Amino acid sequence: MAADPAVPHPGRLSAIDPEPGVRKPDPLLILDEVTRTFGGLVAVRVEHLEVQRGAITALIGPNGAGKTTLFNVVSGFDRADDGRWSFEGQPLTGAPAHRVARRGLVRTFQLSRALARLTVLENLLLAAPGQRGEGALPALLRPLWRGQERESEHRADELLDRFRLGPLRDDFAGTLSGGQRKLLELARALMTRPVMLLLDEPMAGVNPALAQSLLGHITRLRDEGLTVCFVEHDMDVVMGISDWVAVMADGRLVAEGPPHTIGRNAAVVDAYLGKRHDEPEAADDQGEED
Amino acid sequence: MRYQRMLVPVLTLVLVMVPVTCAQAQGEEVPHGPTFAARALQALIDGIQFGVIIAITSVGLSLIFGTIHLINFAHGEFVTIGATFAFFLNVSPAGPGWHLIPAALAAVVFGALLGGAVDRGIWRPLRARGTGLINMFIVTIGLSLLLRHVVLVLYGTRPASYAQYDIQSALDLGPAGITPRDLTVTLLSVLVLLGTAALLQKTRIGTAVRAVSANRDLAEASGIDVQRVVLFVWMLGGGLAALGGVFFGLVEIVTWDMGFKLLLLMFAGIILGGLGSAYGAMVGSLVIGIVAQMSTLWFPVDLQYAWALLVLILVLLVRPQGILGRAERVG
Amino acid sequence: MDFSAIVSDALRSGIGPIAAVYALAAMGLNLHFGYTGLLNFGQVGFMLVGGYGLAITVSTYGGAMWLGVLGGIACAIVLALLLGLPTLRLRADYLAITTIAAGETLRLFYRSSWAEPVTGGVFGLQRFANDFYSLSPIEPGTYGVWLVRFSSRDLWVMIVGWALVLVVGGLLALLIHSPWGRVIRSIREDEVAARSLGKNVYAYKMQSLALGGVIGAVAGMMQAIQVQSVNPDNYDPGVTFFLYTLLVLGGAGRILGPVVGSILFWFVLSFLDSALRQAIDAEHISPDLISTSEVGAVRFALVGVALILLVAFRPQGILGSRKEMLLSGR
Known part of the structure; x- marks a missing residue:
């Protein structure tokens, strides 16, 4: 964990306007015009998004909002139709998965991928x-x-x-329980000495006690200087630990802001309650050979 | 698989048939000598005939893959067994000496029963044991070895022909020719393919097959008896393979390893058409048949299968999902 | 029935040159299938290019033997690249189909009249390994203990063959227990996870395919040397199927799996062969049921049965662990 005292405290985020696509004081990951379509369906169309260094950013949104697809694109597991993104000031657009990971942007998966017949x-x-x-x-x-x-x-x-x-x-690893696998995946990701972690629903399918412990681990990692971005669709989970929340709906970034403001945001309420978003979306599962 | 998809095979057939007729029209002006055009026309006719036979055999292979994701390396043996079973009924001194037509029908029934027996006797117990897919591939290899050599023991190594329709003079089509037998086989094959397409498209069981291919879990959740569908697919595949075997034995010759040699062409056909798609298998096989026969215009005959297999590798380089396959992730 | 003859045949086969060749080829396949999870159904293609690489260099072009060996290895690497480039990014089933097709395509090309000036076509090539036999330190004659006797020629091939098995086995053991081997095994388990941890999965698969292919090519060379001949029809897909059978028998993903598998496979196969022939000759089995000329076919059919039963009831083979097998989701 690259603990760097020069990293600005995430508290500085509170001074920023809570609007989608807003500039951040020290962005680590910057996305521009990132688009991914499946057939005719637009899964992701994010015009501009910056992820602040040293903070915990939650990426939330209802099912099928395109969160996982965005993760897949940025981490090199899926191909964007259009767009540019950079990491630590260097372009990362279209880099294959292994190169993304070597640059220090490391992801985990919603369904844990323990390497079963390795210890x-x-x-x-x-x-x-x-x-x-x-x-x-x-x-x-x-x-x-x-x-x-x-x-x-x-x-x-x-x-x-x-x-x-x-x-x-x-x-x-194949003998581990579901919760132990989640922990193993997090430990394994840290072993790569990442600059930033992309966690895809780290709390999914985990019992409440373990969820608390995972949240504790994530906060501590942030305090040690790691940047964390995680996908979640349960807003309550997000409130406790995130420094900043980005909200996606229908593939777009509809709102951004500190957690306490986001619940009052009209676009967010709209995304979760107002419109219907219950159509199944193929794009939001991990879609690899399972 | 909507109706639009059916258009593609039909259009391909049209596209193939039009040049044939045009070439024919031109050919009539050149009465003598096998010109290149005449040889090309002949190769094309042979290719279509070969292609539709491969198509009959490969539809089942592709459907089996579509429903249970198994690559059945023993599918070629179903073809051989169909051909040799008909041979037994038709020619063998130990057999009843039936006419080829009832013998062929009996072979189809036998093929279907064999397909069903293999599903009930091997695949279902293995699925119940939780045997992984990769291990199942290996089991199909074992099954292929077993069946092929049982045929070898029972049938022997001698290539042979059926008692009827063996030697015929070709119908004169200007520069090219086709025997009534080959013409009938080709037309019957096309009919069988259309019938299979109609079966998949129009009947309840056909719809169920397509549903299971599209999403097994969803199909199961909506009350489709997946085991029954899988059994049906194996029987359909077995029956069609047996029929293809009889047809191939009729236009070429019956040998103990004919199916295994055809298997690779079937693979080429179904990959070309898109793994798991029945219509893709038909179109892909047709293309493979034509490629194999047309290659003889330029290259030695003993390489004709090799070119067809090279097409397979080229397709994987350019368009791995095949002609009709969905552009989904295949790797 | 002469039991000592049956046992003698079985033992000779179990430790003989062919068992060594198959053990070697299966070690390459084990790297592909057992460790990397690559479903290569065209291992025989690597054996073919190895055998022919040697034979063509020496017979057709009059080159030296060592040049032929290098040629065979180079051919295997080229074949691995040709096979791997289009298919290693695809799903396992595509690789299976492509590799079996590639192996068969190669055989068809090598046996065609077109290639005959170089490959000898259906007649193949002969007598290209004289240099190998002239290196033999063994005096002509027959050697052996108890029921097992070998000619000095076969003994020399066996010594070199099993020595190669030993060396390759040692190298593979070193590789598999290194960080390289860890990456390879992680690809078998879940290549998506491996990619997410910064491993260039494609490059590793290619290395595995090439390395296992080269081992297969060396096996092909030993096979060609043993009979002093290459013929395209000795390289049909059935060979790969045998390799899978003995690999599953011995235990895939175990360094010694292919060795134990090959010895046992050839022992049992010869035992059956010899016993069946004797039973038919002695009319214990009616010649109407099976004639001696059909013994070969019956034997292959039994291999098929054995493979089905093995995968169904003991997929981990002799050396594997059932517990570990159950962890694999495949």
Whole structure:
């Protein structure tokens, strides 16, 4: 976690106008005119969105609003029809998933993707960045990467302890419970030394006690300097921990603002209650070979 | 799969038939010698004939894939079994010596029963055990080995023809020719394909098949008996494969490994048409048949299957979802 | 019936050169299927380009043997690239169909009259491995213990073949237990997750396909050397199916799986073959039911049955763990 004392406190966000597409003092991720359509259906059309560094931004909206699709596009798992986006001031438009992750923008998935027949420890070790032993030739020469591997293991153990997965370290990830998998995924994402996390419904299908613990973990990560953006469709979950809320409906960004103002926003009320948005949307599931 | 989709195969047929007739009209002015145009026309006719037979066999393969996502590597053996079963009834000294037409009908019934038996006897128990899809692919390999070599033991290695319609003189179509037998087989194949399309489009069970292909869970939730649909698809696939086998044995020859050789062309056809789409399988197979036969204009005959398979690889490079496939994520 | 002859046949086959060749080819397939999760149904294509790469270099162009070996390996890499580029981004079922089609296409091209000046067409190529046999330190004669005897030629091929199995097995073990192997196994489990963690899945799949293909090509070379001949009809898709059978038998995703699988597979196959032939000769089985010429076919049919039963009842094979197998969602 790149804890940088120079990072402005998220509190500074309160001074900003709560309107969609507003400029932020220190934007980490900037999106422009990002469009994704499926057949004739416009799943995402975001004109401008900035995500503040060092803050927790919640991306909310009713089912089918295009939140996950937007995540998929930005994280390189889906292709945009149009648009540009940049990360840390450098363009990121159209970068493939693995390159996005290497740039420090790391995502998790709504349905957890534990690597079942790898152990919990291996799941974490896999995520360590810049491993010398990942080339096929150096892999044969153990001395080249043994030291680095030991450091990774040390760091992985710290993370496992932090998420109370230590005792499970040598179990296959496939034997973990749903909640433990969520924690494992978060720990694994952190192992990549991310600059920013994109969490896709981290609280989905998790019991209330674990949800609280996850929220606690996320807040602490923010306090350590990590930028977090998470998708959620339950507004109540969002209120407690986010510094800023962006609201999507029908693929568009309809509102932005601090959490306490967002509940009163007419566009948001409209999105959640006023209009009907209950048509099933293929675009909002993860759509990969399951 | 709406009605518009049916247009594409029909249009393709028209597009293929028009040049044939035009070429024919031109051909009549050149009475002698196999000119290139005449050879091309002949190859095209052969290609269509070959293509519709592949289409009959591959529809079932594609439907099976569409409903249970299984690639049935044993599908070629259904073809061989149809052909050799008809051979047994028709020619074999140990058989009853029926005329080919009842023998062919019996082979279709036998193929359908075999398809059903395989679903009940192997796939359903495996699904119940929770065997993964990849492992199921491997089981189809085992089934293919088993069936093919059982045929080899029972039928032997000698290629043979049916007792009827063996040697015929070709109808003269100007520069090209087609025997009444081949013409009948081609027309019957087209009829069977149209009948299958109508079955899928118009009947309750056909609608159920399409529903299960589109979204199995949704179909199940809306009260469709998925197991029954799957059984139906296996029987339909088995019956059609057997019929294709008889047709292929009729226009070419019956051998113990004919189906396995055809299998790869069927794969090419269904990938070309879009995995899981019945109409795609028809169009794709037609194209593959034509490519295989037309290639002989320029290249040695012993390479004709190879070109068809190369088309498959090219399609994957350019348009992996196939001609009629939806532009969904395939990888 | 002569049981010692049956056992002798079975043992000779189980440890013989062919078992070594199949073990080697299946090790390549194990990297594809067992570790990376690539459904390669065209491993025989890699064996073909390996065998022919060697044979063509030596027989057709009069090159040196070592050049032929390099040629075979280069061909395997090219084939992996050709196969992988269009299909590795696609779903597993597409890869399965394309690889089986590619293997068969290759066979058809190599056996065609068109390619005959180079490949020998349906006649194949012969006698290109004299250099290999002249390297043999073994005096001519037959060697053996108990019921098992081999000619000095076969013994030399066996020694080299099993030595290659040992070396390749060692290299694979090193690779699989390295960070590289971890990435490879993570792709088998969930390639989306691997991509989200910054792994270039496509590149790794390509490396796996090429490396396993090269191992297959080396197996193909050993096979060609053993009989001093290549013929396109020895490379039909059935070979790949055998490789899958013995891989599942031994245990996919285990370094020694293909080795145990191959030895047992060939032992059982020869045992059956020999026993059936003797039973027919002694008229324990009526020749009307199965004639000796049909024994080969019966044997293949039994392989099919064995494969179905194995996958249904013991998908983890001999060396695999059932618990681990159940964790895989596939």
